[in-house]
Amino acid sequence: MKNLTSACFFQITHYKQYPPNISKIYSYFECRRKKGSQFSEVVVFGLQYLLKKYLTGPVVTEEKIQEAKLFYQMHFKQAVFDEEGWRKVLEKHDGRLPIRIKAVPEGRIIPRGNVLFTVENTDPNFYWLTNYIETMLVQMWYPITVATISREFKKILAKHLKATSGSLEGLDQKLHDFGYRGVSSQESAALGGAAHLVNFCSTDTVAGLLMAQRYYGCPMAGFSIPAAEHSTIISWGRSKEKEAFERVLDQFSSGPVSVVSDSYDIFNACKHIWGDKLKERVMERSQDSCLVIRPDSGDPAETVIEVIKILEECFGCSLNSFGYKVLPSYLRIIQGDGIDLSSVDEILQKLSDEGWSAENVFFGCGSALLQKLNRDTLSCAFKCSYVETNGKGMDVYKQPVTDPSKRSKRGRLSLRRNSDGFLETVERGAGKPEEDLLVTVFENGSLMQEYSLEEIRKNARLREEELNPPTLHNHEQELLHNHIINGIH
Secondary structure (H helix, E strand, C coil): CCCCCCCCHHHHCHHHCCCCCEEEEEEEEEECCCCCCCCCEEECCCHHHHHHHHHCCCCCCHHHHHHHHHHHHHHHCCCCCCHHHHHHHHHHHCCCCCEEEEECCCCCEEECCCEEEEEEECCHHHCCHHHHCHHHHHCCHHHHHHHHHHHHHHHHHHHHHHHHHCCCCCHHHCEEECCHHHCCCHHHHHHHHHHHCCCCCEECCHHHHHHHHHHHCCCCCCECCCECCHHHHHCCCHHHHHHHHHHHHHHCCCCCEEEECCCCCHHHHHHHHHHHHCHHHHHCCCHHHCEEEECCCCCHHHHHHHHHHHHHHHHCCEECCCCCEECCCCEEEEECCCCCHHHHHHHHHHHHHCCECHHHEEEEECHHHHCCCCCCCCCEEEEEEEEEECCEEEECCCCCCCCHHHCCCCCCCEEEECCCCCEEEECCCCCCHHHCCCEEEEECCEECCCCCHHHHHHHHCCCHHHHCCCCCCHHHHHHHHHHHHHCCC
């Protein structure tokens, strides 16, 4: 905690509201299941960053206590800050938080409605700490949501790539992160950018690469290629678009390069500049120095189809082993405008219908990947489920009559794989420790478990059944339906 004001204001007064003689608060985080949701499972990611950056080591100092005391006095206009409680943390625990967090290993794919991590105090005097840090920990919603959406993109891309080429070669480069400039902050760019790198290694979001390097032990998690933007093209003037394109080819002759080509007329650029005036220059390039043409306006599916037809007319194509058309290896397309889960599927399906392999196209995604989402996208929630008062434990819960979907879990929780092979949350302390998949990752100010990005990527890789959906018998279909749609508890 960089300071003691890293909580919502209303949490500052909670220590005054708990029952007398309470000694334990135990809470958990989940992505609630929601009927009809687009997402049935989530990718766990981001907790290690939050723990390392904000909670590890001595985080309480006398200076921070005094700063918070003054701040909250000014805000509430009365003395509500627990100065004595925080000073005891400083004196008794050297400023380290007496908290234990158990969590699902990062990168694991978990059906919605299951516990993802639990938080409890380890010193009975500091029961109020558990939910004090809720605000910070619930920000896990963002990297979890980005990693989940990114993986859904990967499933769509894998489906079409395998169907039209028989191979998944190059899959991890098929979706490029274009989202850096469209997010709300540098930290959002870092967290979201790193979350995308769980599934892909193609990005322009430098902050995400730095986070993966500093917090997940990966020296270089993603890659990019030189690319033009509209300013580098239109600064030559409309009459010199060909010269602008040629300049890019000259400057980057030995590796792949991407050129935005819709500054004036994407179809004219493809047919008369790339496909005529610069045709020989394009054909001189190789697979290792591929020209990637970028449309950036118009209806995404219609534009890509028209562009690829023009390029076929100018440069020809060949058939792959599955009978789908492929442009020459020195020429590809990247579509980065209007990209989301729906449009990617639509574009690839229309290309397939026209006889084209998914090998021909890369995608860039910005706001739909990193910004057009919120905590409700996956219904992320942090709730108390167990307390101890006067030495006696009690399972607690909420059950709003106005919204049954917000019913919370009861008691101590564990996560296990049941006899049908599905993950389920066991409530009321009934789980067996040897079956529990939750791992202690933080205890009393120390990080207890650390994951590398390599391990996380391995945990998040696409499963065989996602690449080759099996034909299920009725009983198996019913089990899978219950598992995905309703969750099992």
